[in-house]
Amino acid sequence: MKKLLIAAGCILAMMAGMAQAQDRPLRIAFDVPYEPFEYKTPDGELTGFEVELARAMCEEMGRECEFVIQAWDGIIPGLLARKYDLIMSSMSITEDRAKRVLFSEPYYITPGAWFGKMKTKVDVTDMSAMEGKVVGVQRGTTMDNYVTENMSDVVDIKRYTTADDMVLDLESDRLDLTFVDYPVGEEYFLSEDNYKVVGEPVKLGKGVAVAMRKRDTELAEKINAALKTLKNDGTYDTIMDKYFDYNIKM
Template sequence: MKKLIVAAGCALAMIAGTAHAKEWNEIRIAFDVPYEPFEYKTPEGELTGFEVELAEAMCEELKADCTFIIQAWDGMIPGLLARKFDAIMSSMSITPERAEAVLFSEPYYNTPGAWFAREDVNVDVTDESAMKGMTVGVQRGTTMDTYVTEKLSDVVNVKRYTTADDMVLDLEGQRLDLVFVDYPVGEQTILSREGFKQVGEPVKLGQGVGVAMRPRDKELAEKVNAALEKLKNDGTYDTIMDKYFSYDIKM
């Protein structure tokens, strides 16, 4: 199965043949990197992660020649609608607002958001008065951003980041008191480092994560749903999931 990693916006990513739009023999899938363990690059520069491997298996099932495109999170939906790629498979939570702009597949995983901090930070994250004046990091445009903004923006200082890595650097540098991220991301990028901890209990958010496609591409959505269902039923999904998680994230 052919895999190409290209920068978003290049000429190859901009061009899609009309015939392919009907039969979907070729599919361009966008990922925001790094977002470990879902999508990231190995030290050798290879694109990998749970969603990357799931996308590879999905493309194999669809007998489609897939191109993998790296796209910054802020440009995901605009890039999809501008036909720079055909699908987003990058931990995009299904929300009513996004569903007005894109067509989602059935959800293929759901993980909670969680609070993380340095070990010397002690705070009850369920007590707004205890959090007053703290600086909280979130990744811009995520459901975690929405949650903190709607519930705590009048209590805490919200600092938004383009990548999870940048957020972790500021947490290490004590420019943040807390971060609120996908639990698996926090587990991989924060708890794996010395001097950090999870604070409080995880928080279930939204309706799960789906593959995002253009509203007109209903045939593609049907194919994607069928392929993901097959991967869940034949054990492929579980095999990939078990490589990255010690718990069940399947919807």
């Protein structure tokens, strides 16, 4: 009898635990600032395209959500270490990443673009003109991979942890060019007078998706369904139009 009671107690506790796991808020990680996707307003509130999309997605799924701030460098290890459940921080789908995480359907794509000072006159597609140029990228981004794979013999690549440091080095002429996500460059460079886009933007990769742990296949289905609804019922477009004057929908 005593054993039975203990067993029953254990089962009850487990069920309570499972119920709790269901109700536990989804924790979503962002690397801020990455304007206009995720950043903090002057009064400290988290906002941006992906933050609002995440809120709409959680509402659609009927789940409560918590937002976690995490630097880009450690964002996948943090996910694997269960510090949060989802990454919605402009993470492009790549083969290397897909080995470690599970991606949802992509929810946006932006091109990478070259940014430089107004005086910059170089044809970025001409490898002999690019010879010896010093190029700044953010470490581990799709842009980093693109430059590393295609141009590492030609240009001198400098890798930065944050965009702020990269802007300072372009400002002081340590860099000739930077290769960043178009919206990021728009925010950092085009808002000032002395920078411009150099050459044509390059469409890279398979788009940006929600990343989660490999085992969470059930969650992935729910997220894909929610994203699909948002894309079709106009919610996505409303949020996009608020932050962009061009189309990034995918």
